[in-house]
Amino acid sequence: MSRRGEQLQNKSARAQSRSAGGRSGGQGGGEPSAPSRGRRWLKRVIVWSAALLALALVFLGFAVAFAASSLPDYATLKATQPGQTIVIRARDGRELVEVGPSFGEWMRYGDIPDTMTNAMIAVEDKRFRSHWGVDPVRMTGALVEGVTGSRARVGGTSTITQQLARNLFLNNNRSLDRKAREAVLALALEWKFSKEQILELYLNKVYFGGGAYGIDSAARKFFSHPASELSVGEAAIIAGLVKAPSSYSPTADVQAAVDRAQVVLGLMREQGYITADEAQVDVSAVQLKQQDGQNSVRYFTDWVLPQLDIILPETYEPIEVWTTLDVGMQRAATAAIEANTPGGAQGALVSLDRDGAILAMVGGTDYVASNYNRATSALRQPGSAWKLFVYLAALEAGYTPEDKVVDTPVTIDGWSPRNSNGRNVGETSLRTAFAYSINTVAAQLGNEVGFGTVASMARRFGINSKINTNPSMVLGSSEMRVIEMTQAFAGVAARGTPLTPYGITKVTGASGEVLYRREAPRPLPGLPDHVVAGITDLLQAAVQTGTGRAADIGRPVAGKTGTTSSNKDGWFIGFSSGVTTGVWMGRDDAKAVPGLQGGRAPAQAFAAYMRYAVKDRPVEQFDTTLNLPEWQLEPDEEAMFGEPEDYYYIDEQGNMVEPGRRDPDQALPEPEDPAAASDDFLEEATGGALPQNQRPQREYRKAPPLPALRPPEY
Template sequence: MDKRGSRRKRSTRQERAQRAAADTPQSRLKLWTRRLVIWGGAFALLAALFLGLAVAFAARSMPNYYQLKATQTGQTIVVRARDGTEIVELGPSFGKWLDADEIPQLMKDAMVSVEDRRFYSHLGIDPWRTGGAIIEGITGSRERVGGTSTITQQLARNVFLNNNRSLDRKLREAVLAMALEAKFSKEQILELYLNKVYFGGGAYGIDSASRKFFSHPANELSVAEAAIIAGLVKAPSRYSPTADVDAAVGRASVVLRLMKEQGRIAPDVTVDPSAVKLKEESGQNSVRYFTDWALPQLDLLLPDTTEPIEVWTTLDVGMQRAATASIKSNTPKGAQGALVSMDRDGAVLALVGGTDYVQTNYNRATDALRQPGSAWKLFVYLAALEAGYTPDDRVVDTPVTINGWSPRNSSGRNVGEIDLRTAFAYSINTVAAQLGNEVGFGTVASMARRFGISTEINTYPAMVLGSNEVRLIDMTRAFAAVSAGGNSVEPYGILKVETAEGDLLYQHEQARSAQLVPDYVAAGITDLLQTAVATGTGRAAQIGRPVAGKTGTTSSNKDGYFVGFSSGITTGVWMGRDDNARVGGLAGGTAPARAFAAYMRYAVKDRPVEEFDTDLQLPEWQLEPDDEYMLGDPEDYYFIDEQGNLIEPGTSDRQRQDPFGDEFDRTLDPGRAPPPGPNGQRVPPPAPRGADGAPQAVGDDFLNEATGARREPRPQPTPRPTSRPIE
C-alpha cells in the first residue's frame, strides 16, 4: 500500500512538473509552432491540390497548339490612296509565321534576357517575381500589380485575358501560365510568344515588327535590330523607333547590356543601335487625320466583318504632302492650322487636322467648331442675290443700327454709295448687316443650312458677320457647291473596299445632286468671290489662274479663315489657337490665304485653266426696270365692282385695288388720266368699239395681247434709279 501510494504521489508530482513546464513561454511557442507547421502543411497541401486541379482543368480545356497559332487579335485594315499606293496599315498586322527553328537565336536570347531571364528553369511563374508581386500587393496598390509577368504569363494574358492589372487577373494568369507549361514545350511557348506579342504600330509578331521598322523579314535581323524589337515589349508606344528614335536606341542599349551580363553575347561584342537603318514612313503623321475621319464610315458602309480588308480612298498622296507642308510653314507660332480640299464631286483629296498628329490627334478640320468670320457672308450674299440683287446694284455703306446692334467696318469708316461687288470684295460689314436685315436673318440661316452647314445657327443680327460656330469641312462643302454651279456636293473619302482576296465589299456611287440655287445666283456669287481674290481682301490667295474665294477674321484675331476654289478644286483653311486666345496679326487674308495659295499651286498644276461662268442670265422678272411690266398697262385692265358691275378701262378716278393688293392709282401716270369734266369730275373715255362699230367691253390692244396677236410695241417706261440705299 505504502509503495503504491508513494508511486502515485511521484506520478502526481511528475504530472504537475510537466504541466508547469508546459506553461512556460518556450513550451507554448513550440506547441504553436508545431500546430502551425501541421496546419500550414495541411493548408499548403490543399492549396497545391486545388492549384493542381485548376492547372489540369485549364490545360485540358485549352486549345491545342495549332488552334493557338490560328487565333488572330483583330481586323487588319490596309488603307490605300486613290492611285493604289499603301498609305497606312491599321489594326493588327501579322507577318509570316516563323517556326521555332526559323527564329534567329539572337532574337530569342534578346527577348529572354530582357523579359524573363529564368524562362528555361521555371514552371510558368517565377518565384522571385511572384514574391515581389505579393510584397507589392501588400505594401502598394491593391489594384495594380506590375513588372512581375514571365514570358509564359504574358502569352497567357495576350491569348486568353485582358490587360486589367488586378490581383484576380494575376491569379488566373498564373494558373493559365502553368497550364501552358504543362501542355507545351519551352520552344513552342517561345514560338507562340514571339509570333503573337504586340510590338506597337499595329505590328503583332517579330516578322511584322521587322518589316514595319526595318523593311525586311525577321529571319534577317541583326543583333542591334533584335535588341530594338525586344525592347519594345515593355512600352510599344514609348519606345517605338518611328515615334522616338532616341528612346528606342536607349532601350535597346539596356537589352544589349542584359544580354552581356547573362552571357548570351560575348562581353567584347560592340553594337551600335543608333546605326540601324529604319524604314521611312512618309506622310504617316498627317495621313492619320484623314483616316480618323474616313474609316469610321466603314461601320455604315460594310456588314460586320473581322476579316482583313483593303480600303481605297480619295486621298491624293502628293496633295496631302503639299497640304501638310503649307499648314506647317504658314501657321503662326503657337497656333494650329487645318485644311480640307475636295474635288468638284465631293471627293476629299487632302485633309490636315493640325500641325502635328503625334503631338495632338484632335481633328480641327472635321471636329472643331470655330467662327468663320466674314467667310459666312457667302450665305448673306447668296440670299440677297436670290432675292433680286445683282453684283452691279448700288448699295450704301453707311452707319446702321439693327435692334440695338451697330456693326462697324474694320477700316473704321464708311465709303457711301458703292456697288454690291465692291462691298463684298472689301468685306464691308455695314452692307452685309443691311442686306441680312432686308432679306431676313432667318433667310440667311436657311441658306446656310441649304448649303450643308450642320451646326446650330442663331438668327441674331450679328450672325451675318460669322458669329455662328461651324466646321471647316462644312464651310468647304458650301463653297464647293458654288463651284459646282449651285448644285449640292456630298464629301466622301472611300472609293471601294475589298477583302484581302480581292472580293469587292463596297463601291462608291455618286450621290444624286440637287440644285440649291438658280444658275444666275451661282454665277452672281462666283462673280463676287472672284473679285474678292482679284482686288479685295483675298489677294494673297492668287495663284496665276482664276481663283474665287472669301476671307474671314473674327474679333481679336482669334480665327483666320480662307475658303476658295479654282479649276474644280475647293480648299478651306482655318488657323487659330485651341484655347481660343488671340493670335497677333492673324487675318484671313494673311496666313490662311497664303497657305491656300501654296497648296493650290501644287493641287491644280496638272489641271487645265478654267474661267468662271459669271454671265448672269437673269430671269425676266429681274430684267425690267420697274413693276409696271409685271402689272401690265393699267389702261388694259378691266375690273368688277362690289356689286358685280363691269368697270371699263380708263376709269381711273376711282380708288381701286389691283390684283396684287396695292391701290392702282399709285401706279398710274397722271398724264394719261382722262381730262376733268365741266363739273370738275373726270369723264371716262368712250367705250371701245370693234371693226363693225359695235361696243366692246375691252379694247383691241388688250384682246391682242391676251390672245397672242401681234401688235405694235408700246414704249418702255423710264428705267428706275440705279442706286438703292438699304434701310
Template sequence: MNRVRGAGGSDGPKKPGVVRRWMRRLFLWGVAFGVLILLVVGIAVAMASRSLPSFNELMESEVGQTIVVRARDGSEIVTLGPSPGDWLASGDIPKVMKDAMISVEDRRFRSHFGIDPIGLARAVWVAFHDDRRIAATSTISQQLARNVFLNNSRTIDRKLREAVLAMALEVKFSKEQILELYLNKVYFGGGAYGIDAASRKFFSHSARNLTVAEAAIIAGLVKAPSRYSPTADVQAAVKRANVVLAIMRQNGVLAASEAAAVDVSAVRLKQDEGQNSIRYFTDWALPQLDLLLPETFEPLEVWTTLDVGMQRAATAAIKANTPRDAQGALVSLDRDGAVLAMVGGTDYVSSNYNRAVNATRQPGSAWKLFVYLAALEAGYIPDDRVVDEPVTINGWSPRNSGGGYAGPIDVRTAFAYSKNTVAAQLGNEVGFGTVASMARRFGITTPINTLPSMVLGTSDVRVIDMTRAFAAVSARGTAIEPFGIVKVTTADGELLYSHKPTRAQQLVPDYVAAGIVDMLQTAVNIGTGKAAQIGRPVAGKTGTTSSNKDGWFLGFSSGITTGVWMGRDDAKAVPGLQGGAAPARAFAAYMRYAVAKRPVEKFDTDLKLPEWQLEPDDEALFGEPGDYYYVDEQGNLVDPNRRSDVPARPFPPEGEPSPSGQQNQPPPAASGDFLDRAIGASPEPSARAPDTAGDVTVRSGSRPQVSPP
C-alpha cells in the first residue's frame, strides 16, 4: 500500500543539515590540524630547551664579533668589537632600566610565553587595514634568541627558528633570568653590548647608577643604535628618549609628574675622542660582510682598499675647504673601482651620517655629463657648432649663470662654460628619456625625472654614484663597480672571501668616451673647473644648484677619480657656494697628494669615428659587432658577449626588416643634415627634424644647427 506524503512531508532536500555537517567536519579538521601543529611546536620547543646552554654558559659566552680592519697596505686601521662593561646581576640593574626596556620593547613581557600573539594579531590587522608590511613584533625573548643564537636575516626560516628558541628560553629560564641575559647582551651601538658598556660609553659611569633620563636614552637605542646614538645625533637621541618616557607613562610605570620632571636634554654625555673619518668607510664596507660571507661568529680580519694617506688627505681637504655651517663629502676611486678614500662629513664624532653614500642631492650642472654623452652618441662631436641663445621648451625657459648668451659656439665651449641653454637644446633633441637612460647605464641608482629641466641636474643623486659614472668615463666608457673589501680571513689566516673583478662591460663606444674626455679636460683648462688644476692633465665638471644649495666637483687624473659635494643637511643656501670654488679647491688639494706618486697620464681624446658617422652610404653600416653596445626595448644595457642572439651587425641597412617586422633605420647620429655636411651639401634648416618630447621655441633663431667647422 503506497503512502502519499503531503506537501509538509520530510522527503524534501535537507540543505541546512548538509551545511551543518560540513561545518562540523571543517571544525573537527581545523581542531585536529591545530592539535597537530601544537604537538609539532611542543616537540620542537622541548628539544630546543634541552639543547640550550645553561645560564652560566650563556653568561660566559662571547658577545659580538671582533673584526680587525686593515688598509690596502696591510696596516691595521681599526679594531671593532665589544666595548668593556661589567655583567650586572638582576638585582644590580636599576628598576627604571628594566621598566624602560620592557615598556618600549615588549610591554607584555611578564605575561606571554616567548611570543606575543596579541601583538602579532594587532600587527597583522594594522598591515591588512593600512595596506603595508607587517611591523616588527619581536619580544624580548625573541630578540635574545636572535642576538645569541641567530643572525639578522629576514627569512621565514630564521623567524620560525627564532620563535621556537624564544619559547624554549621561556621553558628553561625564569623571566628575571631572561631579562638579565637580554640587558647584558643586547647591542646599543658603538661596540657597546649590554647596559653597563653602554652607560660607560655614553655617560662615563656604571649602569648601576643610571638616572631615569639616561635609562630612557639607553632603552631608545635598541630600535636603531646608529640613528639614535647620542654621540652621533644628540637631537635624535633626545627625541627618541622622550618617546620612551611617554610610553613608560602610558604603561603606568612612571607617574606623569615624574615624567614631566625629566629633562633628557640636560644629560651630560661623554666626549668621544676615539673616532675619525675612517669610520665613514668602515660603516659602509663592513655591512657588506653579511652578503659576502656565510654566517660566522669567529674573529675576522678584513683587508680593504682604503689608502690611509689618501684618507688623511681627503679628510683635511674637506675640513679646510667646506664653508662654515655646511657639510662635505668625498669619494675617491682607483681605475678598477677600489675605494681609496671616503669622507662622509666634516666630523664623524659630531655626525656619523655618511653623506658620501646615503645622502641624495641635486647634482646641478655635473649632470650635463649624461646630456653630452647622449649627444655625442647621437652624432655630435666637440667641434660642432651650436647656438647659445634664449630657448623655451614646453613652457620652460632655462637661463645661463650670469644671464648672458654667447651666440654661436662649439659644443666643447658650451660644455666647458656650462651653458644651460645649449644643454636644454641638446637634451630636447636627443630626448630626455635618452639622457635618463644614459645616466642609468653609467650607474645612477636613484629615481630620474624626464622633465625638460632634468638636463640641469634636478634629480637627486648620491656622491658615490656620480663618482662611479665619472670613473667609467675615465676608463674609456667601461663600467666601474666600486668595492671596498679585497679579502676576508679568519684570525688564523683561513681565506673566507676574495674579491674577483667583474667582467668589463663597454657602456659607450670609444669615440664617445674620447669626446666627453676632451670636453671634461677643457672644462678644467679654461672653463668653470679651473680651480681644480693640479699641474697635470685633469678632466672634470662642476655642479651648482639653485640658490647655492649644493656645490659639486667631479673629475679624474692619472687613473684616480674623485667626487666632492658640499652643502647643508637642511638644504638651505650656502652663501658663495659654487662647484668651481670650494669643491674644486678641495678636489685639487686632495688630488695633488693622491696622484703624486703616479706617472703623468695624458688623455686620449682622438676621435676615431665609426664608418657610419663618416660615410653616407649603406655599406658604412656594416661594422664589427664588438664595436657597439646593445640595449633592450627598455633602454637597459645588454652585454653582447653574453647573448647568443646578437645580430651579425648592429644596424641592418635601411629598409631591411627587423625581427619585429618594422623597418630598421640607421642610428640617430646619421641624420639628414649631418650626412649632407659629410658630402659637402648645404642642408636646409628644416631638413633635420628634432626628436623631441614637446615643442621647442628658440627666440632669436632656429634650434641648434650642426655647421661645418
C-alpha cells in the first residue's frame, strides 16, 4: 500500500473512533459534558471571587492601617469641639443667649452611670461590644433594604463607632463615598482605641439638641443637674434624643420625648440591662428644667446672628456679640404685646433709639409656639400710617398745617375713596384732616403732589419694600414691614434725617480683641426744618385730639394710627423723648380681627410700653414753630402772576397772554387817570427836573422748583 493510502486509512479509523465514542455517551476520550463545564466555571468564579475578596481585604487593611496611623491621639480628639460658641449680650453686658455648642463637664468612662451607658448601647448599637466598628448584621440589612426597597427597618445602619467617626471627621451627606469613608474610619478607631475610650468620646461629644453636646450638658439643660446623677428615666430620655434631637426634645414636645424614652426602656429590658419592674418607670414624672419665660428675646437674636456673616471675617473661635437691646425695655415690650393683643391674633413691636439703635423687638406673642419674626419679616398693609409720606410730600411742596382743604367725595382714575365714618365735613384744615385720618383729603393731596413723589418720599426714609403708584397707594395699600415703618417715623423724630436700624455695637474674640466695632454712618440728606416742624405738628395733633388719643402717656407724643379694610391690620407708630416705637397686630392668615383698630389695642400697647421706655428720660417738647422759607412768604396772590402793567400776563391755566388779548370776560384793574401833560413837556416849561415818582415798588419772588427726585424703581 502506498504512503498516501495509509494516511487515508488512518483518518478513516480515527473518524470511526470519534463516532463510536459519541454513540457510547461520551465515554472514552470524547468532549466533556455540560455539567462538567458548569463545575469548571463555578470553580473559576469562586477562585476569582476569593482572590478579589482577599485583594479587597488587603486593600481595606492597608486603608485602615493608614487611617489609624493618621488619626489624632486621644487627647487631641478629646479637646476638639464642633461648631462655634456665640454669646450675645445686651447693651449693659448681661448675657441674652448663648448659641452654638454647649459643653458640660467631661465625664470619664468610670464616672458615667451604667444606666446611661446601657441605655445608649441598647438603642443605638446593641452589638457594640462584639463588632470591630462595623456591624455585619446591620450592613447586610442595609444591603437587603437597598435591593428590595423595603422600609421596614428596625434601626440605623451606623454603629456607635461609625457615628463617632462621622461626628469627628465627616459630614452628614448620605452618599456611598461618605459611608465607605465612615466605615474605614470606624475600623481605624476600633484598631487604635479601646471600647471604653470610644464610648467615652461618644457620650461626651454626641449632639442632644438645643446646642447641648455631651451627656453632662444635656443633663444640665434638661434636668438641672450633672450627668453623674442621672436616673433610669432621665437616661432613657437623653438616649432617645440622638435619633432626632429636634423631634424628641423635651423642651419642644414633652409627649414625644416620653414616648421615645419608653421605647428605650423596652430595648433595655429586652437586652437584659434592666428588669421588667425597672422598665415600668413613669417617665412622665421626670422633673424637667423650667425654661426661661422671656423667650421673645430670641426674635432679636435670630435677626442679629445672620449679620455676623457680613460684618466679620470667617472665624471659628468663640465670640461675644455686644448688642443694643435693653433688657428692661424688652420685658416691657413683651408684656405690652401679650396683654393687649386680641385673642387669636399676633402682635409685633420694634423700638428704636434716636440714632437707630434697637432697644426692643418682639416678633410674636410666643417664640416657642412660632419663631416667625413678624417685626422684620411679615409684609402687611400699613393703612393710614402710610399717610405720613403723603403729608410729608405735601408739606415739602408748600402746604402748611393751617392751610384749608376740602373733605368732599372725589374720584381719581376710577377710584373713589371714602372715609371710615362714611361722611364728609367739607372745608377743614390740613391739621384736622391728618388728625382724624380723612381719606378723601389724603387722596387729593397724593394726586396733587404726584403718587411717584409720595413713593420717593418713602424711599428717602428707608422703605425698601415694593411700592405701587396707583391712586389707592395713599391709603397704605402696599405691604410693608414693621421695622421699615418704624425706621421712617424715627427719621422724622431725628429732625427729618433718615437713619438705619442696627443691633450690633461690637464683636469681641475669645481673648478679648475687638473683631468689629460699629462706626456712625455719614448722615443722609434730610428734610427742611419747616417740613419737619409741620409733620411733627400733625403727628402730635393725631395723638392729642385725633385717632391716636389712646397713645397719650402724659408727655408729648407724636404718632399715627393705621387700620386696614375689614380690620385685618392695626398699627400705631409714634415717638416721644427720643424713642420711636412701632406696633402691629393682626392674624397670620390675614383674616379680620373683630374690633381691631390702630387707635385701640396697638395704641394701648404702645402706651403701656412707652411709659416704661421713657420713664428715666427727660420730657422733651416738640418744636413745631413754622419758619417758612422765603419762597412761601408771598405778599399776595397777585405776585405769582405778575402785575397788570407788565408786558405779559399769566392766566389761571399758566398760559402767557399778551396785552390786548386777554379774556374779555376777565375783569382788569381800573387804569389810573392820564396826566394832563407829559413829564417832558412839564420839565421844558418849568426849566427844571421834576421829582421822581416815589410809588413803592413790590418785590416779587417766584417759587423755586420742587426738589428734583430721581424716580425710584418700583
